[in-house]
Amino acid sequence: MNDLNTLRSYGSVGNGVVRTAFSDIDMKSRHWLLDQLTTTGLKASIDGVGNVIGKAQDCSRSLLIGSHSDTQPTGGWLDGALGVIYGLEIARTYQETGRLANVGIDVASWMDEEGTYFSSLGSRSFCGEFTDAELLDSRSIQGGRMGDLLRQAGLDDTPRAILDPERYLGYLEAHIEQGPFLEQTGYKIGVVTSIVGVRDFVIHFHGCQNHAGTTPMDLRQDAGMAAIHAAYGLDRMLSKSAREKTVWTIGDIKFHPGAASIVPGGARISFQVRDADEGFLDFVTQEVRVYIEKLDASSKVTLELELLDDSVHAVEMNQRMQDYCARAAERLAPGEWMNMQSGAAHDAQVLAPNIASGMIFVPSIGGISHDFNEDTAEEDIILGCQVMAAAVEAILQDEG
Amino acid sequence: MNDLNTLRSYGSVGNGVVRTAFSDIDMKSRHWLLDQLTTTGLKASIDGVGNVIGKAQDCSRSLLIGSHSDTQPTGGWLDGALGVIYGLEIARTYQETGRLANVGIDVASWMDEEGTYFSSLGSRSFCGEFTDAELLDSRSIQGGRMGDLLRQAGLDDTPRAILDPERYLGYLEAHIEQGPFLEQTGYKIGVVTSIVGVRDFVIHFHGCQNHAGTTPMDLRQDAGMAAIHAAYGLDRMLSKSAREKTVWTIGDIKFHPGAASIVPGGARISFQVRDADEGFLDFVTQEVRVYIEKLDASSKVTLELELLDDSVHAVEMNQRMQDYCARAAERLAPGEWMNMQSGAAHDAQVLAPNIASGMIFVPSIGGISHDFNEDTAEEDIILGCQVMAAAVEAILQDEG
Structure with missing residues (x-):
């Protein structure tokens, strides 16, 4: 909760947050996250599109946990940030409590999932969806050249991190639901089956x-x-x-x-x-x-x-990852979780065709999102992190 | 045509004109018009809302001719300007060729007919539709206080001209049609029966x-x-x-x-x-x-x-004024004129309940108006002025 609140302070406006991709405050928050991941013992860096990626050392395989820390122009404090801080918290706990020898936890905060300039830029870059030349010459949603944007952000000489599929056991992302289902049904956890x-x-x-x-x-x-x-x-x-x-x-x-x-x-x-x-x-x-x-x-x-050619394709979440999440939810919130589809796009949608991916949702109060009034009860935030940690533990033990 | 082209040069952009009410260029053009009217022998002034009014001297009765010289944000060169310059031309000819003793021609260019700040401000002010206090405290369409706008235009210490109904034999306004009827039917003059x-x-x-x-x-x-x-x-x-x-x-x-x-x-x-x-x-x-x-x-x-409370009411044009216009049109363009209603609002709509008012239209090429491409053939512009002059001559002789 401390880390979530610290990240919230970057761009805090009333109950909401204004931390759009590549803004000064977004870049500052990414340097803060870099420091946290480094302190945790990960080898962290900011890549050529602004992704913050912390990699576990001394291991050939790893589980990747992440989401995005950029916001909508008038965004909520948890949209994206929640999943990033879950990753930080779980990686730190894993490092501190004695990790398995051969398998680690990597953490990522993807750039511009919200599409201020380029929808899901960070995860699409990581998955190799375009070459450097294609990226630099493409036009941003705001109209400028992406190459100019990256130069202004001081990233033009930084290499992009590209996915090594051999390394990853899977990808897990937690997110607020951004809809009313969990609240209306009284469930605490949604295990995502597919993303529309x-x-x-x-x-x-x-x-x-x-x-x-x-x-x-x-x-x-x-x-x-x-x-x-x-x-x-x-x-x-x-x-x-x-x-x-x-x-x-x-x-x-x-x-x-x-x-x-x-x-x-x-x-x-x-x-x-x-x-x-x-x-x-x-x-x-x-x-x-x-x-x-x-x-x-x-x-x-x-x-x-x-x-529009940035149309997003429907994907299924990996069945094994769904099962790990469901078992963890049933253990920590018996009878209080449900399978559901995601109506919103997520970085997991980009990663799913490349890495075995799973997602969980926590309830959004009033179903509100992309709005300063977006919120989730603190006990639900904590329960969500415990469920994801339990799923991570099982994955690392079974597959590590 | 020279005067029309000179007025066009104030705010000329491509084929069109940008001379919105109260802009610097609008105020400059009003001072130019003031000079022309003064040279013609009228006693001319700019009143407290920016109306330019030239009054014939040494006469107790007069015929008022006018229109507006402000334009739409991207306006045509004739919308409003045509009727103002007809007034100038006819008054000048009347002064130069020897006027009747007791009756004169007054000329007006009303302010902001187009409603950049206050629809038909000039003619509504002239007709006494509001007090000074009501005007100064009212909010403009752009959101500011009208009092502030008038102060910025340097008009805050200038009295408003108010209609003297005893003085006027009538009001005549010429205007481009702003629609396709005349062109499509091949008629050269429209005699307006009513304004919607x-x-x-x-x-x-x-x-x-x-x-x-x-x-x-x-x-x-x-x-x-x-x-x-x-x-x-x-x-x-x-x-x-x-x-x-x-x-x-x-x-x-x-x-x-x-x-x-x-x-x-x-x-x-x-x-x-x-x-x-x-x-x-x-x-x-x-x-x-x-x-x-x-x-x-x-x-x-x-x-x-x-x-919206500035809704404009439908009015009939005065039957005698219609008859004068129709007879003049039949004399100069036999069989080439028609009675028609006006679908656009005009200052004559404001004046009609207060003075016997009449209007004539000349054809708009392609029916285009409120657009840089608005235009009328030069021979149609000249014919329109001749028809109005003939109507004026008959009115002055009959009623003067």
């Missing part, structure tokens, strides 16, 4: 800007009204085709120029669908494509569908 | 911001989706109840916080209806009110309807 995939679309509407008083309805090419009709239609379409746990969101809509007395000449919609089944997501993508093409053909406004 | 009324609504939606991945559909209080459904419903409602020339527009929509992965916690819509019949506008206002109350009662999101 995401399809992010942007739909552009090109019409003709005109005067809202003098342009008769039948002569309008109203991009705004076309966007409203399309948004309404997409919602109805998903209402029909959705599976039980599918979620879909129109998170943003913008009109240009966006004034009361002007018929909008342009508009755009952000549309997102999440589901644990990649096949279903592919089906929906096709359904959206056909719908937008149909609207484009039948309307005086031109529509353009963009499928 | 406007009802401006803002609808606010208050929901609960949440994570777009972890919040199941049935637990959402999605302000954005509620706004889309309401916008769609309003469009369908108006499609059914609209009269032949009713227009309705959703000119803007905003989600808060407006990110792909966040269920919007708030949203707002700008909704506008225009029609020439006040009774119909009152009916629609009631229809909108009932619809929003019904949605509010049946939805998990809270809706709030705001009817």
Whole structure:
């Protein structure tokens, strides 16, 4: 709890935290974490994208524990930080209480899971999803060149840490649930079975800007009204085709120029669908494509569908890792845990195809996240750490 | 044409003009106009809200001609400027060619017709719609106090010009059509019969911001989706109840916080209806009110309807003024003019309840306005001025 509160102090604002990736306060907090990991006896460093990685010494195999310590622009104090500090706490306890000879615990805080500049940059870098040249030349979400961002952060001469699959017994990540299920059911621990995939679309509407008083309805090419009709239609379409746990969101809509007395000449919609089944997501993508093409053909406004290429794929958590987490939960919180899917993306989603990965969730009060008011009861935070420690202990003993 | 081009040079950007009310360039252009009116022999001044008014001397009665010389943020070169320069040209010709003894021509350029700070400020001030105290303490559209704005413009010690109804034979305003009718029908002059009324609504939606991945559909209080459904419903409602020339527009929509992965916690819509019949506008206002109350009662999101109090009322143009304009048009453009309603608001709308008012329109190329690309053929600009001059001549001879 002390370490969690110290990390919270980096960027603390009211009950929340503002510690977006690559900000000064984020970089400072990463140096603090580096010191803690070093003190714990790990060989720690900050890599070329800002990942903090502490590696156990004198062992050829290790279990990796981590999450991210960057936050949303107006973020909560536990989102990401919880899993990083669990890693620090469990590694420290393991070092202090006498570790097994051949197997260690590594700890990671990944960079920019929240996608301020590059979604899940740290874990994707670690998993080798791009070359140095591809990374440096890519454009960030904010519009600049990633190479410039890394130079400004003083990381341009630092090598990137890349996954050695031979080393790792597995990857464990703890996280707040960010949803209401655990609280509403009264369970204390969620053992994650899968992480949903995401399809992010942007739909552009090109019409003709005109005067809202003098342009008769039948002569309008109203991009705004076309966007409203399309948004309404997409919602109805998903209402029909959705599976039980599918979620879909129109998170943003913008009109240009966006004034009361002007018929909008342009508009755009952000549309997102999440589901644990990649096949279903592919089906929906096709359904959206056909719908937008149909609207484009039948309307005086031109529509353009963009499928963002950072779409996240649905993954299953490793069954053995799920079993270790479930047994630990049943031992420490008998009858008070549940299997669940994750509706949010996590670094574990990136790591899962490369390392046997598992996740546990602790309850979020009111299901609130990505908000200053995000919180978890202290007893739930502590129980979560004990469950993860128990799972780690079993994994190291069985597989070490 | 020279004067029109000189006025255009104040704030010229590409083919368009940026000369928003109270900007430095707007104030400079008003001083230029003041000089022109003074040279013409009128007693000209800039009043306490920035109106430029040139008054004929040595006469107890006068015909007022004017429009506005402020522009939209990205405006056209003729919107407003055309009618002001017609006034200057006709007054000058009248002074130079020997005027009637007892009757003169006054010229006005009203301030902020476009509503950068206060819609139709100049003509509303002239018509005595508010006291000094009410004006100074009112909030501008940009958020500041009007008193502060006027002080910054150096107008705080200048009296406001107030209409003397005994003086005026009538008010004439020429304007570009800002719509496609004249061009599409091939007519050169529109004689305005009425100006539509406007009802401006803002609808606010208050929901609960949440994570777009972890919040199941049935637990959402999605302000954005509620706004889309309401916008769609309003469009369908108006499609059914609209009269032949009713227009309705959703000119803007905003989600808060407006990110792909966040269920919007708030949203707002700008909704506008225009029609020439006040009774119909009152009916629609009631229809909108009932619809929003019904949605509010049946939805998990809270809706709030705001009817903006600067709503513009529909007015008829004075029949005698219409007749003078029609006769002048038939003389100079036989068979090439039409009666039409104005879908856009104009200063004449404010003046019409106080002075016998008339308006003529000249064609807008492509119907484009409130845009840098707004334009009118030079021969149409000149014909419009000749028609207005002929109408003025007849009014002065008959009524002077």
